[in-house]
Amino acid sequence: DIVMTQSPLSLPVTPGEPASISCRSSQSLLHTNGYYYLDWYLQRPGQSPQLLIYLSSNRASGVPDRFSGSGSGTNFTLKISRVEAEDVGIYFCMQALQTPLTFGGGTKVEIK
Amino acid sequence: QVQLQESGPGLVKPSETLSLTCTVSGGSISSSSYYWNWIRQPPGKGLEWIGYISYSGNTNYNPSLKSRVTLSLDTSKNQFSLNLTSVTAADTAVYYCAREERFYYYMDVWGKGTTVTVSS
Numbered sequence: 001d002i003v004m005t006q007s008p009l010s011l012p013v014t015p016g017e018p019a020s021i022s023c024r025s026s027q028s029l030l031h032t033n034g035y036y037y038l039d040w041y042l043q044r045p046g047q048s049p050q051l052l053i054y055l056s057s058n059r060a061s062g063v064p065d066r067f068s069g070s071g072s073g074t075n076f077t078l079k080i081s082r083v084e085a086e087d088v089g090i091y092f093c094m095q096a097l098q099t100p101l102t103f104g105g106g107t108k109v110e111i112k
Numbered sequence: 113q114v115q116l117q118e119s120g121p122g123l124v125k126p127s128e129t130l131s132l133t134c135t136v137s138g139g140s141i142s143s144s145s146y147y148w149n150w151i152r153q154p155p156g157k158g159l160e161w162i163g164y165i166s167y168s169g170n171t172n173y174n175p176s177l178k179s180r181v182t183l184s185l186d187t188s189k190n191q192f193s194l195n196l197t198s199v200t201a202a203d204t205a206v207y208y209c210a211r212e213e214r215f216y217y218y219m220d221v222w223g224k225g226t227t228v229t230v231s232s
Contacts, residue, residue: 039218048208048225049159054218061220092159096217100174101161 002026002095006104012112013087019080021107023093028073029056030097037097040069040078043106044089052091053078085111114139116209116223124203124230130196134209134223141190142167147212148192149219150183152205160205164212165192199230 003026013019029036036056041049051060053069056076066081080087088111093104120132134148141148150162163173165183173181182195196203207228211221 035216037217041219048222049219050222051218051220054213054220055216060218094159094219099161099172100176101217103159103161105158 001100002029002098002102004093004095004102004104006091006093006107008107009105011107011109013080013083013109014112015085016082019083019087019109021078021091021093021109023071023076023078023104025074025076025095029076029095030073036072036076037095038069038071038076039094039096040067041092041094042087042089043092044086047089049092083109083111114211114221116211116221118207118209118223118226120207120226120228122227122229124199124228125232126200126230127198130194130199130203130228130230132194132207132209132226132228133191134193136190136192136211141185141192142187144168145214147172147214148183148185149210149212150194151208151210151219152203153208153225154202154205162194162196162207166214201230204228204230 005024007022029038038056040053043049057069068079090106115137117135124130147164149164165171180197185192206225208225209223210219212219
């Protein structure tokens with residue numbers, strides 16, 4: 001199985017400031033089609049996860065442009081350019097390169 | 113707009129079978145563009161992929177659960193289902209169903225989740 005490791009576990013943020021979350025995989029997530037099969041999800045308190053970013057850097061429909069994803073190989077990053085109050089929750093990365101699909105342990109973002 | 117809704121018993125006894133159904137509305141479960149997934153989240157923990165079923169009934173299970181899991185499709189009701197046998201307290205979790213785009217494998221629609229507790 002591909003092991004996904006996120007850091008930090010917890011991220012206190014100030015509204016208006018940037019934030020960054022790291023996700024590392026135990027093997028490269030590069031597909032033969034040239035895409036990296038890494039997705040980001042946000043689980044707001046009491047809600048189900050929602051898709052933010054797919055294929056490492058593509059924003060899902062309706063996701064604000066303050067969210068961006070980048071990375072290659074085994075190292076990926078989710079960035080929030082200016083954190084807003086509604087961004088609090090747990091962020092998960094997930095590899096979709098091979099089954100079983102596996103998730104990172106999550107990063108809890110909270111407002112300072 | 114496609115919506116998914118999980119349903120099933122909230123309490124299951126140890127050694128019995130957990131059975132959940134996901135009802136799809138606003139779209140067809142027979143679409144060849146998607147896989148239909150189950151994911152679970154134990155209390156206070158992360159997400160675990162259980163498996164998916166395709167529009168044609170092909171399945172793919174997490175090896176850690178494969179011996180106990182069966183997914184099935186009911187196209188007449190636009191539903192898909194999860195059966196998990198011989199449950200223990202470790203199977204206590206929130207269970208989500210989710211739609212997965214089958215070419216790039218992202219889960220773009222999730223149900224609200226249903227809590228299942230395994231206890232006598």
